[in-house]
Amino acid sequence: MRPTYLSLLSLIFLEARKVVDCFVVSKSPWVSSSSTTKRSLLSQHVANHIPSIHPASLVSTAENDDTYTSFEERLLQYLARNETETVLIVEGSVVAKRSLGKQLVFVDLQLTNVFNDDSLSLSEDGLLCHALLKQENYLLYNSIQDTTASCYSFYEGYRICLLPGTLVRVTGTAAPTRNPGKAVLLLRSIQILQLPRQLQHITTLLQQCHKGHLPLEDIAAACGNWSASVLQERFQEIIATMTQSQYPLDRVEIAALWQPLAQEAYDLLITEPMQPQQNHYSSRKKSFVLPVAPSEWRKAQYLLKKELSPMLSYTGWVKNRQRFQDNITVVTLCREDDGTTETNEERLSCVLHPDVLQNDASVYSNLLAVGAHVQVQGVYMNQDNERAANTFVVQHIRLLQSSHRPETIRYLLELMAHLNSIDLEEAAHALQMSYSEAITMMQSLDATERQWKANQLSIQLQHQSNVSRAPRLHLEHKSLQILERYRSIAQKYPVQPMERNDDPMSTFLRMGVPGSRWMSQKKPQLEWMCQQIRSVLESHPEYGQRKLRILDIGGGQGFLANALGGIIDPYIEQIHVVDICARAVRNGASRARRLGAPVVFEVADASRTLDTISADVVVALHACGHLSDVALAHAVQRQAGFVIVPCCFNSNPHLTIPSQEEETTVEEWLGIPAVDWSALKKLAEVQSDIALARQAMELICAIRAEAVQNHWMKSPNKNSKARIEVAIRQFPIEYSTRNTVLVGSFVR
Known part of the structure; x- marks a missing residue:
């Protein structure tokens, strides 16, 4: 049968989309330029949401017999095979969200299900998945079945509503990041399966759904299997109450009108949250969940050479810090503190493992913030691995100068106030004070005064450090000229401390x-x-x-x-x-x-x-x-x-x-x-x-x-x-x- 005119147009449109795919992939800093753009068998399922997924329709990704303990390792394997169009489908709970403007949203998911992939073993705490919701990518892969306006509306809803505790099912592909050896799941579609367990977050989801930024059917089902018509009626009741008000309502008053509906939805949630327990991996404020360290860093016996090499010493400034589960920390050091060191050859990646480091790993994990000056001793890792080739395994560490961040200094002062938590002489030197000054300070200051002292020391350290002068290289010269232009006015009103x-x-x-x-x-x-x-x-x-x-x-x-x-x-x-x-x-x-x-x-x-x-x-x-x-x-x-x-x-x-x-x-x-x-x-x-x-x-x-x-x-x-x-x-x-x-x- 000869193809109809409409089907010919469809074929032309699909071929044109392949060309667009190639262009977008090559230009995006988050997607490898060498990636192929073959169409996935899951294209028909990559819509704005996934009403149902039958296992028979999924692409099998278990052809590799290796078992991976990190979801990121699995993504890196896809990238190594150039399988950047193989669609993965996973379920998990949102544990953290970080937005960079309106175009990029980084989401941490604690996975509870990875469809049709036996190479990943889910522990009782699940697997951590770093995902990226990118506006350009999301609109590209959803505009086939929905209008551009509808896709953008849903993107806005998900950008706002991927809140901690929300159970979601997502599809995506493996994509590299700007950091070597790192990968993310580049999201194509999202479906909300269960509401978060916070009233304020539930209120936000309901408001976004009413605005048309989330699929009504999905949110109704997530509210305890309500029907879409019932949820729509409840929305209309709230709007009617708002319009009857004799004066404009502020944001807080509007939220109060939505609270009864949010409370009702909250009461229908299951007793136990579906997300894995993460209390021992979460930070004190529960703002993020620590990822799993790469496999070659987790076992101490793999970190040292079989034949011990001579101990090496290195002094440098902390430029980056990554913390992982099991108290493992990786810091990047460079010798200069002026921000001019750009090449990887001039930087040293140091692993702090609690089974190797003779210092307290938890203490120095907190102290080695960006801007700290340290001396490390250790050996190079013995691994035939590009990522591990320049990795330095730290056995001894000494803090030479603290980071100027107030929270780091407050932590250091609290350590000094508790005996045997840190060497007092080392801490005093790191804060640019004498040992006797440190003794006197700890004996005379209470908890409130230590907070005040931390702010003072933060200013002093930043004035002494070259870090504070580096950003001026990136400022427009015109901006700095303005300070000089209005100097005469500033001189008329001297500051009185x-x-x-x-x-x-x-x-x-x-x-x-x-x-x-x-x-x-x-x-x-x-x-x-x-x-x-x-x-x-x-x-x-x-x-x-x-x-x-x-x-x-x-x-x-x-x-x-x-x-x-x-x-x-x-x-x-x-x-x-x-x-x-x-x-x-x-x-x-x-x-x-x-x-x-x-x-x-x-x-x-x-x-x-x-x-x-x-x-x-x-x-x-x-x-x-x-x-x-x-x-x-x-x-x-x-x-x-x-x-x-x-x-x-x-x-x-x-x-x-x-x-x-x-x-x-x-x-x-x-x-x-x-x-x-x-x-x-x-x-x-x-x-x-x-x-x-x-x-x-x-x-x-x-x-x-x-x-x-x-x-x-x-x-x-x-x-x-x-x-x-x-x-x-x-x-x-x-x-x-x-x-x-x-x-x-x-x-x-």
Whole structure:
């Protein structure tokens, strides 16, 4: 029978797709350029979801008699045979998700089933599978059966909803990564089989399903075998309730409407979660699961030569760290600490195995963070394996300088505080201090003070290290020129560091557990802010003549406002908190009533005029991005003093300056070109160069201080009796690295 016109078009389309496949595979950094593009027998099953999979339809992958203990080893075997189009079908639970923008999503799956592959042995804890959901790849292989818009919608849903605890069935192919000897499962299709066991996560899945971003039939079945029609009716009931509301609902209130349905779905889940137990492999925060180490690294007897070679010594800086199950760690060292070492020949891969290392493997696994300087002794691995050829098996290790990461330094200080956990002389040298200083510090500091000390030492170590200067090589020269261009403004407002006050003011603030975030960061910040605000209040021309009012911009639950309310001051009439989050406002108001504090809460947008609210002092603690400028504008309009702590400089770029006239952008209010302002904000967020970031932060504050002075003189509400003096102060860095504060005091 001659083919019809339609079938001819179909054949042409399929051949064209093969050409597209070749092009995409050759251009993608995540897929080998040498991969063949033969079509899989599973093409008919690779749709947006898999309603059912019959074993007879699966491609057999058990032709190899070898047994693999790592799913990654199996993927590498596929790559070695150029079988990059053989589709694998697996089931497992999501244990971690990491997104890089909207195009790449890395997912860790703890496998419970690998279809038709007897070469893999599933232990009681399952196998760990590193998978990659790539937008380009997903759209390519699903656009045959669905429209592009539908494919993109489902991709967005899965990108958001691959949450920890979700049981899924996925199809994919083996694909290499940029790291030699590593492979991932490149996902083509996903089906959600069971909901996660967290109400917030279930709510997210239900909301995405209602938006059409997840297949209704799949989610209905995952909710305890509901029918799609029943689930659709429940969605309509929730939407009807939302539309009947007389005022716009915020995100928290909308989530509350979905919670009963989420609770009902949660109650229908099986008693025991279907995912394997991973408590002993998970991190303390359960944010990731450690992978299985390659087979040649797991057995200690394979790590050493049969005839021992001379012991070798190597000193270098940690550039990368990988941690595996069974307390095995692999670190990459290079001799130079300037980020210029690029070739693999100049780097040394070191294996820390607990059965070989004479130091405590768990301790040094945590201490060898990126940026640490170490000396290792050991021998080269005796393996006829390209991956193992340049691998160094460590038997002795000494920490010469700690990483500047605060969490690593905090861990080291805790080790020093507990006897026999680490050699104190080695730890002192790693922190660039003398042995006697270390002894004195450990004897005098409690858990909270050790947290503060870790932040101090982090700054000191980064200033001393060349690591902090390397990223400047990658910054645009124009960005660095901006710092020089506005230097004169920064010189007008020198930063005034403030010492820690160990005798805080009496407030309603509760005590907490020593070393906790509340005691080491939140409580000290609130007490310091109360002192600064009290000073600004006392500088007001009418202080003592009448009661004054305070406006708290973006005050949330009112931690600062309620702390201020605890100060015994007869001249404070009221503290008015404004925030857009209704639930936070309700919680703060409830607490203020319990405390009897003179605090009023209001749900409102601070970027509006707020004409009905009067204030003598405007405050804002960690006002994100342009919210700091909004708060300063409110202070100028009211001729009020202020204490503003900026934070997250790139946040809230959409906010405008409140005005009764036409809208004013933040850049216009500050008097700075938008290009310069954007570059400064990016410099302030450079994480790897704290000196550069701090220079940008201080310049941003100086530009804001200059804008306040200029607008103050031009304000139509100008009070001839009130002159403002703007200062840039810093509370102790032990409390937070975002410690720059704009303080506007009155000059009588």
